[in-house]
Amino acid sequence: MARIVVVVGLLVLMTSGTAPSSAQISQAGPGQFRAYWVDSFGPGLYTEAEIEQLVAETRAANFNAIVAQVARRADCLCNRSIMPRTEAEIDPYPYDPLQTLIDRAHAAGIEVHAWLNAGVMWAGDLPPRDPDHVFHAHGPAAAKAENWVTRRFDGAVRGGNLYFFDPGHPAAADYIVEMYLSIVRNYDVDGINLDFIRYPDFNSGENIPSWGYNPVALARFQALTGRRDVPDPTDPEWMAWRRDQITGIVRRIYLESYALKPLLRVSADTITYGTISGDAGAWTQSRPYREVLQDWRGWMAEGILDLNIPMNYRREQPPPPGQRSMFEAWNRFATDHQHGRQVAVGTALYLNPVEDSIAQIRQALAHRADGQPAAGWVGFSYRTPDTLVNQRRRSPEFARFDLARALTVADPDPNRLPLFATTVAVPAMPWKLAATTGHIYGTALRADGAAADQVLVELYDEAGTVVASGRTSGRGWFGFVDLRPGGYLVTAGGVSEMITVFAGRVVPVSLVLPR
Template identity: 25%
Template sequence: MNSKKLLLAVISVCSALSVWAQDKAPSKYEMRAGWMASVANINWPAKKGQTMEELKKVYIAYLDSLAAVNANAVVMQVRPTGDSFYPCAIEPWSIYLTGVQGQAPTPMWDPMAFMVEEAHKRGMEFHAWLNPYRIAQNDTTKFAESHAIHEHPEWFVTYGGLMYFDPGHPGSAKYSNNVVKELVSRYDVDAIHFDDYFYPYKVSAKDADGKSYVVDFPDTLSWEKYGKPFFKDKDAWRRNNVNQLIKSLSETIRSTKPWVKFGISPFGVWRNKSTDPVRGSDSQAGVQNYDDLYADIILWSEKGWIDYVTPQLYWKIGRKIVDYPILLDWWIKYSFGRHLYVGHSMGNGADEIERQIDTLRQRGFDSVQGSFYWNAGSVLRNSKQRDNGREMNPMLKAKNRYIALVPPMAWMDMTAPKPVSGLQVKGSAPIVEISWDANYSDNLNAFLVYKFEKGQPVDLSDPSKIIGRVRYDNNAKGVFYDKSGQKGQFTYAVTALSRNSIESTAVSETVKVTKSAVK
């Protein structure tokens, strides 16, 4: 694309974003994602050992419930405890899938390929959620024969009754990079996602006198060998271990597929002001990312190692020690231009989530770009607020009235794909067929179909006019059916959409739809 066309693409996106920021029209660009946890069978699978048909049915129900509230991404946990939800050359099948770690599903199938395809069918991104260090929730003895613990026991430690990769051992970081590289290479995922589990949350115990103390993470061997010769401070060494993991994973993802994003969803407080008067937040959280989990999140954003951060702001507005708007403004200040999405705890109820969404939208698109819902089960069940019975989904449908595109990232490919050609509109009410020829571009991802009433200009900044999204599946032709049954004069417009949500110019046709024909 020449510089003039690139400038026009950027101006088009900026125009649509400014409308959102001014709150003069519904948002066209906003992240709306639902988390789905597999660990402990929280969401999906609902229990171990379900049949392929049961698993597919429930997963589709989750996606359809998210699509019904105009969500545009699913964040699926596919590596919960050093095991996988896909046939992996490196790690065993997950215990949360079949009930036995290392046991393949019967009949053999690939849940990951299915999950990605079904998400994309609905115009939703698929973010593959992995846990980098945790390998056992409770029973540390039942590992598959193929598990790395048998070949490399020196990589692992036990803490608080659970087992983890030792972040201080170089072998664990190299292993994690191999896992991510294989996943990104094989599957059409849109992002790699980590949550808040880095070094584990600290565990307390009682001494002989009954006094509580914090149990230190058992990494003495790796500290003596890999840390102490180079670091005076053990905490700084631990942070460096996580920093180097994040940096190397970022490089692995970008070198494998540069369009795949890397996102982190940390605990909601980086540091309290009492700990760090200069950069800490005005909060009194009992846990701090930097000091307790050794996760220096804001460094990763500042260095550009991650593409988005989704702090888990699970507290209600007005909670004095961890107040949502105070923390939101802090994260806005320290996002360093990377995308900021807010993690909401849907268990707080529809009233609170509505207030939180309103608050973040009031900050403007330049500050915060969307929401993640913890978790998708609340949407699947249409959960009710405890005190007044208000349902979650009607609220979300009202807030997310129209389709929204995942926000484009300015540091990724901002090139627009080639426009479609050969647009044809035919048929009659109640079904009108819109078809077009796809013109291949390396970054072509989907097509958007707009519908404007008589006298309305073709305005791509208005999401209320989007009537369909069609995934590009390598076919030379695309087609969409308008089943609204409306009669009258309409202008149909089609744009090509890149992986980074950059649109081509629109190709349009004005027609008169009658009961018998399109003229």
């Protein structure tokens, strides 16, 4: 405890004065997203005192946001969501970590982005203590369609010690979406952060996406394609179908959260396995696209993310070799594919000493003559802010102090100015603040009330041209983003409806199809 008091005292010396208001921060300079990822597998959010320290240290580093892990495995460090309260060693009820963080951070002019692990249902050999946890009714012991757990090609239902939702199961997909929306409805968060929004690791090999074989998901694929076989993990049609299930969940979270809070920032922590080149076909051969079926470049192009946070976790110094070139390649690729949205590069503080992390942050934020710079940076993590802490060789408080000092007061290179010498606002989102396009979402149901699953929906403009198309989800849901204002015809299964799109709004549509 004495060590923490000393460090906080040093932080006070670095940040003397009152906390800046949001208005003060917004006047300090151009926008830039600066944040810690704060995981909840250790201290940081467990008590009110920890949250006060977190906010103070965030402010001391001139960061303007906190990406806080409030859902680890379908449980919540909060009291008001579809998920039960976490089993982590947080202070007793009525303490609400998320609400406390929002109150303290907003008072200091700092944004809060709720980070949820989308695909993880549970972990370990023991079931959750809370009988209301989704694992009990829909875990590996549940029968038939009540089982929402994904399976591997070899029949395994657990990767490492983790159980995962199957994105191709309609009820599982619904639950993932509602995890996020229940936070948006009940808390004044500034953003939601999608993690594990992909198929699992623990595959049969590199670029062999071995998960997704829940019987309900497989039956839906077979119904759409007319196939009766169990496809190989690398079957192109099967890979594309599973990839579409993930994208459909992201699209639905984006549009439904937009309808609730139009200025909410939707971000995702995205995969950067292996390396990437600038060649035209590089993305579709990359490991994120092929191995975990995460098409984050496509999400950015479609406009269903506001902020992409590629987890570019590399060491600045070898071993292993090639880390720096991979880091540079993914930074370039991500910033080259912002598509009018934004990228904040995520780096691995835990793999590097402070001076190397500063070098990576500087590179991540550097302006390029031939491309767009990143809109910000996020560091993993608050709890393990350098490699010595990760090796349990020094205190995280002192490592965070060193990082904050290097960012705000004295760069390790005496010939350089500190990167975060002044406070700045988070970058604005002009596509939301001054929207020139609108959006559509809706459902297609049969006359008997059943969902019209995987039905083709087409959108025609006033000239009769198809401007967008897609298939409904297992619940009959569909959506389209970034449409010019005006009249459109929505068609599906022989049924049509005229709608009018307005800038900055989401227009709901309901279609009733014949049986």
